[in-house]
Amino acid sequence: MMQTQILELLYLLASVSFVLGLKWMNHPDSARRGNLLAAVGMTLAVFGTIFLAGEGGSGMSNKGIILLGLVIGTAIGTVMARRVKMTGMPQMVSFFNGMGGACAALISILEFREMQHAGGVEHAIELVTGSADGGSAMKLLIIFAGLIIGAVSFSGSIIAYGKLEDKIKDRVLPMQQLVNLLVFGGALAIAGLMVGGQLEGTLWLYITLGLALVYGILFVLPIGGADMPVVISLLNSFTGVAAACGGFLYDNNVMLMGGVLVGSAGTILTVVMCNAMNRSLTNVLIGNFGGNKGGAAAAKSGSGGTIREVSATDVAIMMKYGQKVIIVPGYGLAVAQAQHVCHELEELLEKEGVEVKYAIHPVAGRMPGHMNVLLAESNVSYDKLVEMEHINPEFNTCDVVLVVGANDVVNPAAKSDPSSPIYGMPILEVENARQVIVMKRSMKAGYAGIENELFYQPKTGMLFGDAKATLTKLVNEVKTL
Amino acid sequence: MMQTQILELLYLLASVSFVLGLKWMNHPDSARRGNLLAAVGMTLAVFGTIFLAGEGGSGMSNKGIILLGLVIGTAIGTVMARRVKMTGMPQMVSFFNGMGGACAALISILEFREMQHAGGVEHAIELVTGSADGGSAMKLLIIFAGLIIGAVSFSGSIIAYGKLEDKIKDRVLPMQQLVNLLVFGGALAIAGLMVGGQLEGTLWLYITLGLALVYGILFVLPIGGADMPVVISLLNSFTGVAAACGGFLYDNNVMLMGGVLVGSAGTILTVVMCNAMNRSLTNVLIGNFGGNKGGAAAAKSGSGGTIREVSATDVAIMMKYGQKVIIVPGYGLAVAQAQHVCHELEELLEKEGVEVKYAIHPVAGRMPGHMNVLLAESNVSYDKLVEMEHINPEFNTCDVVLVVGANDVVNPAAKSDPSSPIYGMPILEVENARQVIVMKRSMKAGYAGIENELFYQPKTGMLFGDAKATLTKLVNEVKTL
């Protein structure tokens, strides 16, 4: 059957395209090409399956419905992905990830149904292993693995989505850890009994499904909203594993390869992301200084020293008659949606002959690359965005540093105070500049929920207010000066 | 058969140990552990094969002879590997590589013999593919691939060994390229005809073997001795591929995995090594400025400017009363075996309160890491060896730079002259120091065969003579001052 052989080749090409695509995504220059390559590989694999798989290589039955599903999915997916704002990207990724998880869970349900119809256990044997004993137990094991992992990934992703959209608040149940353990353990226990043959019937399948869904919710609910990128990356690798289960089930190489690849790459990516924030994964999951504690810690503010408030006019003069201004964008800039005004200010200053650069900290904002995405969106030229290692030596040649809604990434405690939770994280060394202006709304703490000594230094001036409003004021001041 | 299953598991573990071992070898801290891990994996695979493989899992026949071979090989290998001097390492690697190649070729010869005995073509079928047609052609193809690649690797490695031991000189035949093509083409053609079934008989096998051996010699003979590390790395990956052929032949996973791993890693390593010297692989193989041309280019020396000769006494005074001395070791230091005197000088100066460091260029010498190995051998402390990127900013704080038998790695043409063959290679920026002393025997060029403008600069003093002799003189001068 030539069709089967061609399909095998397509699967091989698709698997290679996934690996190469991910490899190319390692470098900004080739990243887009990598994504495209993986997409092409995926297309080959999907259409290959529809038209070449099945008995005799005649393709799938129900081609019409399948194609209809593809068309509808493509339409919705494209529209959603195109419409979403740049700053809404992480929740979008989470949503799509959830869809993949749901898809994996559905597959498991249907496969289980089919096993039951076909007269239960005995029939399924040759489908998986070709051997007589243990075959159907194996199949059940895979089905339940796909079901549980897929379901957790689905409900967890939806909660993560809700959190990032600010529709769901962080919530810790009493005895959260215990409840989590009971729910998850229950799901595993039922699955184990069914695989072992001690339990039977579709009802138990649905109970497992339900428990897994609940566990996904409980798992993500207490984690701070700001930690969601890490959680999404983790759920992402879960879905990868669920897809790999599917590959095992159908002896389908491309599902297996793609799933395992994402499973392993996603896990490492999660760890790497945690490292970039100087935290461990358990710390994120159990929540040592995540979102909900920020407010509390911030309460004990104003601990030492006095602050110096400055007016927008002062700052405008300083900048206009300076040689070099470095802007440090942070989470506050993103929240205030102030990137466009910021760009306007920058252009204005450049016209006045002032050199303006942006200092990009790798974990500024709430997702990696947040600042790049944000500023690029408002058309800031790419070579004005300077990464931490390269800008740090430049601060001492700079007249004014404008810290816009950033906090932790300029906190000197990371260098000087070994007891600080962010100790050891590399920071932007703004104190080396002649003047530091910090724009934020209050003296509240940032993500890590800790005091920032920088605000009390003599060279620091505080300019309070919403980032967008203050920046607009600055633009007007510079214009009218 | 539990034995077979255990063997399978051992092979899996061994394959993983190879990958992990190579991964760990990426970092100086874990490298030794990586090597050890791979060795343990190899041991498992070897003894597993002897005692668990074969029909019924009863192990191999002829166990006695096999073990005898292992013992003899281990004894000879250990003694050779322990006796060899550090500077003789590359030729030792080349020699062992050649042994692997020869082993692969022998396997092919014996498998061919067995095919003939068993009544030729038809019998071998199930051994390889399990399918009825093309099976034995496939087997023959693999046998010939292993034979040719193994033989080329063997004879090439032995020539490389001879060159590094200075027993074989570079030699270019008239019409070298054409002869190479004919010999290699001949081997391929005969192999092709035998696989296709048009030729038969053991004689042709030996003719192919002969041609492959000759090709290996012709391939390596014209390449400059200094390029041998690159060639050895390439031959290394050849032997990897030959081992992979064996894996294919016997359906043996660990041979396949190990062979392919080395084949691919070796190829990339070859390319990476070329890049570090700022050359392309073809350039090395066809020889653009390799060894034998160095002498010729050096003849046109003395082109511009005058040089300033200095005496050992001058240099001794300069160093003794300086604050900081940086030593730049190069190939000449290795040739003169001057590392021990050099260390003596360094200790002497340190005792006088002078700060002494070594500036290590990544491709100083004739093999990567050459200088580290050399100086570590003479007990120079590891933290005195500073890599290029870290030492370059230090030159301007340094009183005297002592360039000992280095040339290309301090040639400013790499930065300033786009027409130079080494243009673009990062160099040690010794010109930033207050004084530069260059120790070499003459005004001859180094490996790249080009003039070095540094020698003509006013701040440079030349101290002619063999590195060891001159350093000894310096040591005495410093002592008696």
Place this chain on the structure above:
Amino acid sequence: MQILEFIHEHITYIYLIVLMIFVGIELISHVPSVLHTPLMSGANAIHGVVLIGAIIVLGKAPEDDYLSLGLGFVGVVLGTLNVVGGFVVTDRMLDMFKKKKK
């Protein structure tokens, strides 16, 4: 012993999985942190390959089994969402990272 049996039966799968895990680890270990989000998104799109499973399930559902057809259909739609949405979002993100002429 059952574990040995299991390894024996699935030995090629195990090799494939182990190697793929190594590939995944090595690929990601050297990524600059600004690319973490697009990379996560790209990986997200790739695990959309689970769509193929949904296609297989739907493709073998009997024509009169409406529940299977319905659920399978939903599976295909969701899987497609994952794939298409994933790739498009990633592409949009990466578009932000390319150098712009001023």
Place this chain on the structure above:
Amino acid sequence: MQILEFIHEHITYIYLIVLMIFVGIELISHVPSVLHTPLMSGANAIHGVVLIGAIIVLGKAPEDDYLSLGLGFVGVVLGTLNVVGGFVVTDRMLDMFKKKKK
């Protein structure tokens, strides 16, 4: 078509080989240049796995076929040289790279 046939028959091998090639490439791409020589030497020791082929050949040689026994024996000795020599030399080299207390 023969090529399709070939791919079909050896599909798992092909996956394994392709993945292993990726692993090899990724592992080596980020090595500091001072480690090139020991790495080359370590890889050299690993391809000594060809020794297993020699063991198999020798192990199945008929007891009265002296040519096979002889050549197989030589093969085992040479393969062992590659393995043992390779690992020992690499170990000695790497020993030079470890930090020494002064």
